[in-house]
Amino acid sequence: MAIKANLEIPLFIKVNQADNTAIIVNAGGLKEGIEFSCGLILTEFIPQGHKVALADIDTGEDIVRYGEVIGYAQSPIKKGAWIREALVVMPTPPNLDSLSMSTNVAIVSPLEKEYTFLGYRNSDGSAGTKNILGISTSVQCVAGVLDFAVKKIKQELLPSFPNVDDVIALTHNYGCGVAINAPDAVIPIRTIQNLAKHPNFGGEVMIIGLGCEKLVPQRLNDGKDDGNILSLQDENGFVNMIQSIVAMAKERLQNLNERQREVCPVSDLVIGVQCGGSDAFSGVTANPAVGYAADLLVSAGATVLFSEVTEVRDAIHLLTPRAATEEVGQALIREMKWYDDYLSRGEADRSANPSPGNKRGGLSNVVEKSLGSIVKSGTSPIVDVLAPGEKARKKGLVFAATPASDFVCGTLQLASGIHLQVFTTGRGTPYGLSIAPVIKVSTRNALQEQWHDLIDINAGKIATGEATIEDVGWEIFNDILEVASGTKKTWADKWGIHNDLALFNPSPVT
Amino acid sequence: MAIKANLEIPLFIKVNQADNTAIIVNAGGLKEGIEFSCGLILTEFIPQGHKVALADIDTGEDIVRYGEVIGYAQSPIKKGAWIREALVVMPTPPNLDSLSMSTNVAIVSPLEKEYTFLGYRNSDGSAGTKNILGISTSVQCVAGVLDFAVKKIKQELLPSFPNVDDVIALTHNYGCGVAINAPDAVIPIRTIQNLAKHPNFGGEVMIIGLGCEKLVPQRLNDGKDDGNILSLQDENGFVNMIQSIVAMAKERLQNLNERQREVCPVSDLVIGVQCGGSDAFSGVTANPAVGYAADLLVSAGATVLFSEVTEVRDAIHLLTPRAATEEVGQALIREMKWYDDYLSRGEADRSANPSPGNKRGGLSNVVEKSLGSIVKSGTSPIVDVLAPGEKARKKGLVFAATPASDFVCGTLQLASGIHLQVFTTGRGTPYGLSIAPVIKVSTRNALQEQWHDLIDINAGKIATGEATIEDVGWEIFNDILEVASGTKKTWADKWGIHNDLALFNPSPVT
Numbered sequence A, B: 001m002a003i004k005a006n007l008e009i010p011l012f013i014k015v016n017q018a019d020n021t022a023i024i025v026n027a028g029g030l031k032e033g034i035e036f037s038c039g040l041i042l043t044e045f046i047p048q049g050h051k052v053a054l055a056d057i058d059t060g061e062d063i064v065r066y067g068e069v070i071g072y073a074q075s076p077i078k079k080g081a082w083i084r085e086a087l088v089v090m091p092t093p094p095n096l097d098s099l100s101m102s103t104n105v106a107i108v109s110p111l112e113k114e115y116t117f118l119g120y121r122n123s124d125g126s127a128g129t130k131n132i133l134g135i136s137t138s139v140q141c142v143a144g145v146l147d148f149a150v151k152k153i154k155q156e157l158l159p160s161f162p163n164v165d166d167v168i169a170l171t172h173n174y175g176c177g178v179a180i181n182a183p184d185a186v187i188p189i190r191t192i193q194n195l196a197k198h199p200n201f202g203g204e205v206m207i208i209g210l211g212c213e214k215l216v217p218q219r220l221n222d223g224k225d226d227g228n229i230l231s232l233q234d235e236n237g238f239v240n241m242i243q244s245i246v247a248m249a250k251e252r253l254q255n256l257n258e259r260q261r262e263v264c265p266v267s268d269l270v271i272g273v274q275c276g277g278s279d280a281f282s283g284v285t286a287n288p289a290v291g292y293a294a295d296l297l298v299s300a301g302a303t304v305l306f307s308e309v310t311e312v313r314d315a316i317h318l319l320t321p322r323a324a325t326e327e328v329g330q331a332l333i334r335e336m337k338w339y340d341d342y343l344s345r346g347e348a349d350r351s352a353n354p355s356p357g358n359k360r361g362g363l364s365n366v367v368e369k370s371l372g373s374i375v376k377s378g379t380s381p382i383v384d385v386l387a388p389g390e391k392a393r394k395k396g397l398v399f400a401a402t403p404a405s406d407f408v409c410g411t412l413q414l415a416s417g418i419h420l421q422v423f424t425t426g427r428g429t430p431y432g433l434s435i436a437p438v439i440k441v442s443t444r445n446a447l448q449e450q451w452h453d454l455i456d457i458n459a460g461k462i463a464t465g466e467a468t469i470e471d472v473g474w475e476i477f478n479d480i481l482e483v484a485s486g487t488k489k490t491w492a493d494k495w496g497i498h499n500d501l502a503l504f505n506p507s508p509v510t
Helices: A140-160 A183-196 A238-257 A286-299 A313-322 A326-345 A356-360 A366-377 A406-415 A445-450 A469-485 A491-495 B140-160 B183-196 B237-257 B286-299 B313-322 B326-345 B356-360 B366-377 B406-415 B445-450 B469-485 B491-495
Strands: A021-024 A051-053 A062-065 A068-073 A116-121 A132-137 A166-170 A207-209 A229-231 A262-265 A270-275 A303-306 A382-386 A396-400 A420-425 A438-442 B021-024 B051-053 B062-065 B068-073 B116-121 B132-137 B166-170 B207-209 B229-231 B262-265 B270-275 B303-306 B382-386 B396-400 B420-425 B438-442
Touching: A021 A062, A068 A366, A116 A469, A132 A140, A132 A183, A132 A238, A140 A166, A140 A207, A140 A238, A140 B406, A166 A183, A183 A406, A229 A238, A270 A286, A270 A366, A270 A406, A286 A303, A286 A366, A286 A396, A286 A420, A286 A438, A286 A469, A303 A366, A313 A326, A313 A366, A326 A382, A406 A420, A406 B140, A420 A469, A438 A445, A438 A469, A438 A491, B021 B062, B068 B366, B116 B469, B132 B140, B132 B183, B132 B237, B140 B166, B140 B207, B140 B237, B166 B183, B183 B406, B229 B237, B270 B286, B270 B366, B270 B406, B286 B303, B286 B366, B286 B396, B286 B420, B286 B438, B286 B469, B303 B366, B313 B326, B313 B366, B326 B382, B406 B420, B420 B469, B438 B445, B438 B469, B438 B491
Parallel strands: A132 A166, A132 A207, A207 A229, A270 A303, A270 A420, A303 A396, A382 A396, A420 A438, B132 B166, B132 B207, B207 B229, B270 B303, B270 B420, B303 B396, B382 B396, B420 B438
Antiparallel strands: A021 A051, A062 A068, A116 A262, B021 B051, B062 B068, B116 B262
């Protein structure tokens, strides 16, 4: 454990030797005239998390953070000045046709000790971190009826099945009134299909359909039309619908209730990492700690998914060298190109990210955000790339292509089969998922203090020297095992606060 | 009232003198060899709602229903044969550059009697059909916290405010991780803005934001940052968030509870009409009855919105002549063109509609579906066209451009300010909206019998001769006044089953 820093002392964080910028650590920012121990004097007030120039930077010269160019000076910036967003001209994104490939593939050494967790073993060999009755839906039309039924099931049945954690209606806005044969429709469809088979549902399948929808419910059930599907149009009215849904749920609750947790190796885990509400600390506290934990997980044989195409795009030149094979590298490029095209079809571009909150947190542009974002992936080789909503199929570090939108990324990572998500936040979001636990990691002490009953782990202490990246990395790793085992609950699960499923549907609504 | 038909007698419905097709009325369909009173003999089994050829139709010849060409014969069709979907070659859609304009503008005569309903008068002059606390959100991130708070408000506060009908969290999947400046982002944004000011919320505004989202909450509040907005990032943790939301709700519940219903003219009403889960009866029973009711409403001075671009596109040549002015006609064409382009960008086309259920119900293609769909609009002149999510601004019949997706159309019509929706269904859907009541009208007797506790009005009796279109039209009109007055509850409201808000977002997720 590092020595606790005295926060009366002005502090900045410089990440890389080559950087000509650093971020202000002190809460509330630092005033004009403040002098750092190195002799640097601020020429103006700079808010917390915002960048100070460590040297004079002339018009057009590189602004460097993380050892990478995050932009060019719009006008001369004096040493000690605040590098505001407007002073940073965004560089063009890396050219996807001239990236170096598989030139920086790290060797993964197994951990000295074997780590385990207490999971639910499924008949297909996978494991679960929760024991949930998941009720899938083929179309939004059934949502109202299913919500009514689930309320009844939770009130009247669930208390009799103490080994079952929850009953969840997987409602969504897809299923009809959509161009179901359009090329990109494959994304929402496979997301719904894979959600229906989430490992936390213990192999119990239950699908509520309407009967005339475009997404026929059999497509969620391997093409089979069996007892796992109930179509409302076959029922004799509402009361009958509710009775049938409750009866169907009861059978499955009985099966789920017989399950017990057992010791499982960490290699059974699929862990998603994501950031949301990022600030300039994200890339120096929480995300590097998550990256350290990701490396531990990969060393222990687990699968780790990182995502968020728009926050990877500008740092892609740092990722293709880490692709385990040329094929994986090409798959990374394929997903970047798909997204470039998707954004251009919608007349949007990458400057749509970061958000206003990101900017208030000190992030000038998506290049800086990306550099801070990809450190969540640690240093392991990238062994596979998943198109949005595809199921994870390899152990190790995997890029799961998703939008950066927190709730859309969460939904897609769930479809890819994550058992748990680690979510870093600088500005603060009460984000949660109903299907898998979310461990929330704050980038700043102040956020953890303010949101003491929402933030699970505080990585802010890295900035103040109270802990190292390794310390917090191990803390995250150990927390994952406890939460996965059900011996510890995340704050979101304690309160029962969860975001809605938000599908990624890039194809037309009709 | 017409004489009740004996359903032992084989029946078909021919809509227009020029038609060479008719649909089979009898439940279960009719067998080969069955002879109708006119002498027509079926050459094969034909299911209920499906089309029979009334004459020999040679390859390439017109197949005519509603007096319009719904397709061309793929191969020779014999008189008495089943005109299956595969036999119908779809015609090209009407050319948008050569439509006749304002050539068929009906004159609207006021009704002899003045009709009223009991509504809640709002301070801006509008009226409401419910008295609801609507809590808006600027981003999905806050949904879990708000759902928790709303549960508490409904359990602990609402019983003390008996004049308030409901407390609704307007949660949605927008607000961050989106290309907020892309051209089409205007659609979801104005939808959320207009939903926040729905007339059933009595002028009470309450907005829950996060603090770092792209859709800043002030945009839902006329740009103002006042006591109507609560940002979770300003709160000290979860418990504090819930306390603040509950306190904010309590103030507004007190105001709403002081309101009483009063007599309002029908001209205060904005009524949406929509169809979902259509079948071949939709165009001859429920939709014409709704069209009759729409004419009554317009004659009484109300606003009626009809929608569903993809189900209007192929019948647009019947609508531009009804445009009250050239400007309205051009606006109709503008919305059709926008949608043509939107579908082509997504590599989809209009053949994506109808759904499998529509087809099982006898609808061959979107041309036939459209002809049956637009009759919901009645015969009045079209006085205005709304782009998706725009607020209604004129009395009379208005085309509100929306996708045909039931839940997306419902959400957009709510944004346009409907007080109540009339929804026709042939296959059956338990559809409902939380903000405004939905009166569900069945197209077939069998559906009403099967879903006796979900269908509010049965228009199927038109097919069997038990009632006329006028009878059911008046029944719908009177039901609208009762439901709008709160003296009658729709089935969906009785059970409390409602669909989620489903935004139309044609712009990219980032």
